[in-house]
Amino acid sequence: xxxxxxxxxxxxxxxxxxxxxxxxxxxxxxxxxxxxxxxxxxxxxxxxxxxxxxxxxxxxxxxxxxxxxxxxxxxxxxxxxxxxxxxxxxxxxxxxxxxxxxxxxxxxxxxxxxxxxxxxxxxxxxxxxxxxxxxxxxxxxxxxxxxxxxxxxxxxxxxxxxxxxxxxxxxxxxxxxxxxxxxxxxxxxxxxxxxxxxxxxxxxxxxxxxxxxxxxxxxxxxxxxxxxxxxxxxxxxxxxxxxxxxxxxxxxxxxxxxxxxxxxxxxxxxxxxxxxxxxxxxxxxxxxxxxxxxxxxxxxxxxxxxxxxxxxxxxxxxxxxxxxxxxxxxxxxxxxxxxxxxxxxxxxxxxxxxxxxxxxxxxxx
Amino acid sequence: xxxxxxxxxxxxxxxxxxxxxxxxxxxxxxxxxxxxxxxxxxxxxxxxxxxxxxxxxxxxxxxxxxxxxxxxxxxxxxxxxxxxxxxxxxxxxxxxxxxxxxxxxxxxxxxxxxxxxxxxxxxxxxxxxxxxxxxxxxxxxxxxxxxxxxxxxxxxxxxxxxxxxxxxxxxxxxxxxxxxxxxxxxxxxxxxxxxxxxxxxxxxxxxxxxxxxxxxxxxxxxxxxxxxxxxxxxxxxxxxxxxxxxxxxxxxxxxxxxxxxxxxxxxxxxxxxxxxxxxxx
Numbered sequence: 001x002x003x004x005x006x007x008x009x010x011x012x013x014x015x016x017x018x019x020x021x022x023x024x025x026x027x028x029x030x031x032x033x034x035x036x037x038x039x040x041x042x043x044x045x046x047x048x049x050x051x052x053x054x055x056x057x058x059x060x061x062x063x064x065x066x067x068x069x070x071x072x073x074x075x076x077x078x079x080x081x082x083x084x085x086x087x088x089x090x091x092x093x094x095x096x097x098x099x100x101x102x103x104x105x106x107x108x109x110x111x112x113x114x115x116x117x118x119x120x121x122x123x124x125x126x127x128x129x130x131x132x133x134x135x136x137x138x139x140x141x142x143x144x145x146x147x148x149x150x151x152x153x154x155x156x157x158x159x160x161x162x163x164x165x166x167x168x169x170x171x172x173x174x175x176x177x178x179x180x181x182x183x184x185x186x187x188x189x190x191x192x193x194x195x196x197x198x199x200x201x202x203x204x205x206x207x208x209x210x211x212x213x214x215x216x217x218x219x220x221x222x223x224x225x226x227x228x229x230x231x232x233x234x235x236x237x238x239x240x241x242x243x244x245x246x247x248x249x250x251x252x253x254x255x256x257x258x259x260x261x262x263x264x265x266x267x268x269x270x271x272x273x274x275x276x277x278x279x280x281x282x283x284x285x286x287x288x289x290x291x292x293x294x295x296x297x298x299x300x301x302x303x304x305x306x307x308x309x310x311x312x313x314x315x316x317x318x319x320x321x322x323x324x325x326x327x328x329x330x331x332x333x334x335x336x337x338x339x340x341x342x343x344x345x346x347x348x349x350x351x352x353x354x355x356x357x358x359x360x361x362x363x364x365x
Numbered sequence: 366x367x368x369x370x371x372x373x374x375x376x377x378x379x380x381x382x383x384x385x386x387x388x389x390x391x392x393x394x395x396x397x398x399x400x401x402x403x404x405x406x407x408x409x410x411x412x413x414x415x416x417x418x419x420x421x422x423x424x425x426x427x428x429x430x431x432x433x434x435x436x437x438x439x440x441x442x443x444x445x446x447x448x449x450x451x452x453x454x455x456x457x458x459x460x461x462x463x464x465x466x467x468x469x470x471x472x473x474x475x476x477x478x479x480x481x482x483x484x485x486x487x488x489x490x491x492x493x494x495x496x497x498x499x500x501x502x503x504x505x506x507x508x509x510x511x512x513x514x515x516x517x518x519x520x521x522x523x524x525x526x527x528x529x530x531x532x533x534x535x536x537x538x539x540x541x542x543x544x545x546x547x548x549x550x551x552x553x554x555x556x557x558x559x560x561x562x563x564x565x566x567x568x569x570x571x572x573x574x575x576x577x578x579x580x581x582x583x584x585x586x587x588x589x590x591x592x593x594x595x596x597x598x599x600x601x602x603x604x605x606x607x608x609x610x611x612x613x614x615x616x617x618x619x620x621x622x623x624x625x626x627x628x629x630x631x632x633x634x635x636x637x638x639x640x641x642x643x644x645x646x
Contacts, residue, residue: 051532074538086529090551100537155537365517 001191002027004062008054010043012257015041018054019215025159025193025208030185031193032202032252035212035240041195042083042163043303044212048193049080050273063158074104079157079190083164085148086138093147094132097122100155122150142173153188162194178205199239203227212237233351236277243283243321245276254350255294257315264350271352280324284344285311285333294342297321299335314344395613398606410604411611412597418584419592420611422500426575426588427568430507434564438515439557443549445516446523447531457520463512472506472577479505498580503588506574511564518560520554526552555630559623566619570612 003025010018018040025031033041048061050073061068068076087096095102097119101110110118123129126146136144140207145165152160165181166174182205185192196202202209203223211219211226211234219231230236237244245256253260254274261276286294297313300320309330313321321343325333335341400407428519437589441460445453463471477483479496489496496502530552534544550557572590581595589608595604 049536051536073536078536078537082527082529082533086533088530088534088548088552099539099547101533103534103539103543151533161514169403227513269479 001064002049002062003159003191003193004046004065005048005059006062007057007059007091008044008047009057009059010047010062011056015158016215019049020057020059021215021217023210023217023220025191027191028189030182030192030194030205031209031280032206033193033212034199034202034207034209034238035197035218037197039212040215041170041197041212043194043195045161045163049078050076051080051207052250055345071348077155077158079152079155079160080167080195081148081152081160081162084165085136085144087144087147088149088322089136092135093123093128093139094119096136096147097154099149100185118154119150122154125153126150133135138298141169142177145177149184153344154163157190160190160192162192164196165194166196166198174201181205212333213238229351233275233277233349236349241280241322242277243280245278245319246274247274248272249274249352256345256348259293259295259345261348261350263352274350274352276348278345278348280310280322280345281308282345283321283323284346285313285323285325285329286342286344287333288337289342290344292344294344297341297343299339299341302330302335302337304330313341315343318325373391382400392613395606395610398602399610401606402603406603407607407610408584410601415583415587416592416604416608419587419589419608420585423569423588425500426504426507427565429504430511430568431561431565433508434511434515435557435561438517438519438560438564439550439553441516442519442523442553445520446526447528452488460513460516463464463510464517464627467576468510468571468573471509472574475502475505475509475574475578478631497578498586500583502578503575503586507568507571507580510571510574511567514564515557515560518556518563522553522556523549546568555626562619562622562626 005021005023008018008021009016010176021040021044033044035041037142043052048052050061050068050071054061063076063078088099090308091099097163098115101115101118104110109360120129120131123132126149128143128146128150131139131143136147139147149162149165166177169177178201206223208220208221208222209226210217211231213234219235221229226235227239230239236242247254247256249263249271252263254263254276255261256276256278263271263274267275295315297315300314301312303310303312304327308324309327311323311325313323315321323343333341366451386522409487411420424553433619441456444450445457445460452510456625476497478485479489479502481497483497485498494501496505531544534548535541539547569588571588571593575588576594578593579588581587581591583592587595589612593605593608593612596608
């Protein structure tokens with residue numbers, strides 16, 4: 001079942017939570033709504049579910065090409081997993097999962113046997129069949145999360161919506177659970193949307209990512225698309241660590257230290273300043289200039305604990321720079337604190353106006 | 366832990382002494398005075414017609430006031446804790462009002478409203494409704510005085526619980542009533558019961574407000590507390606204490622129930638939460 005969001009606007013008093021938002025989720029897709037906190041993503045999810053109502057501005061939510069406005073939760077049949085699970089604290093896990101079946105009108109309510117079978121099957125699916133008679137308070141965060149998922153699936157939803165599904169779990173459980181969610185989705189093939197502020201999570205789990213900032217959608221695309229072809233400075237900045245240089249534009253060129261960089265073709269003619277972004281792993285350190293474009297910097301701090309070595313540098317003109325190196329490279333260079341080095345940007349991105357969506361990618365020759 | 370023994374014993378001793386003088390001694394006095402003239406006199410004084418009428422009236426008043434309070438308290442707490450609306454804090458202040466008004470004044474308000482010289486008095490008299498110096502007045506005054514008990518117990522609990530579970534229930538297809546019966550009520554049942562018990566204790570024990578509107582007509586508009594006063598003023602101390610012992614027993618039962626609920630809900634929420642701690646304390 002597809003989901004279509006059409007021109008949705010939502011205001012809370014003077015605060016605009018969503019500004020004319022539109023996008024479509026195809027049947028069977030797993031889509032991430034990604035954005036910083038306050039970008040409107042949870043509001044959007046709650047509007048799709050019908051928990052919140054959008055402003056009357058001619059917008060609509062369509063599920064399976066049918067307008068859902070004015071329909072009841074029963075008709076809409078969305079599965080919703082709350083950030084803090086919202087399990088019924090006075091019911092056992094079994095009863096939590098059975099709830100959606102038990103509250104059906106008498107004619108549509110399955111028999112006790114069917115409910116038993118169904119709930120058992122769901123608990124097995126989320127690998128918690130041995131916890132049926134416990135209470136939510138006796139479960140760990142990851143287990144509660146899966147109960148919430150089973151409870152949402154019990155009503156055979158047409159779409160599944162998850163609000164920060166891994167938000168309140170610790171790092172290790174988070175990683176396990178998001179791989180599990182991906183496999184789970186591949187098995188069930190149910191159209192799903194999840195909200196997250198964690199770019200790593202979105203890029204790893206989702207088929208497509210909807211990036212939101214300041215109540216608007218900034219970019220929609222596959223994880224590869226948004227990572228390699230970010231629509232604007234915000235997206236580039238948000239999807240991973242970056243070094244940011246504020247540069248002046250002179251005679252159609254941007255300068256990163258002494259390195260001249262062409263302005264992107266879409267750039268505004270009269271741009272006076274530009275932002276240059278370089279990812280930490282796309283900077284190379286050399287002890288001697290090797291003919292490539294470079295700028296000079298001094299080593300401030302080295303952190304060699306972890307899969308990569310993180311080096312903090314400070315440029316001639318006083319900007320801090322973060323570089324990530326492999327351990328081999330680090331040993332070969334024999335870097336020390338206060339060493340003077342040459343930094344070679346292998347790839348960089350230039351944005352002249354970070355509020356407007358355009359961008360380009362430029363490789364060095 | 367670190368205090369010297371003598372300080373510890375001194376403080377504990379003081380506390381015990383205080384308890385003995387102010388709580389246990391009066392309790393003992395009530396029962397010794399009640400049984401002073403023997404068990405026959407005791408039972409005679411609580412079964413004589415006027416006393417029996419007072420007991421019946423007290424039970425009737427409680428039986429009317431408590432269900433109304435239950436419904437009102439739940440509705441008010443639900444509105445205040447699950448919704449945002451203009452005038453919310455004003456409503457909360459109104460709910461608390463009976464706590465801050467002297468019970469005598471509460472009674473007086475009803476006399477001014479419904480009394481013969483009051484605003485609605487002439488109209489009521491013309492239509493042969495009797496409120497002041499009659500049972501309806503007593504019930505009204507009791508309801509007013511016990512107004513905040515249930516709501517006050519529920520509001521903080523429902524506020525900490527938030528409305529996420531209710532929203533979850535609705536999304537899962539539950540109707541409004543199903544959500545109330547299956548999610549909201551079970552989540553607050555202990556606080557609700559606790560509120561009802563407190564409300565009951567107050568409804569049966571209320572003196573000031575009821576005294577103003579009752580008119581003290583023996584056998585008709587006397588509740589237990591009023592009857593105690595009359596007997597005491599007539600130097601019938603055995604009778605007065607016998608009636609008082611009934612209220613004392615009610616207090617003890619309330620105390621036991623309160624502890625039980627306290628204990629029960631603590632077990633229920635032992636691992637859950639911090640959430641339930643505040644309410645019962």
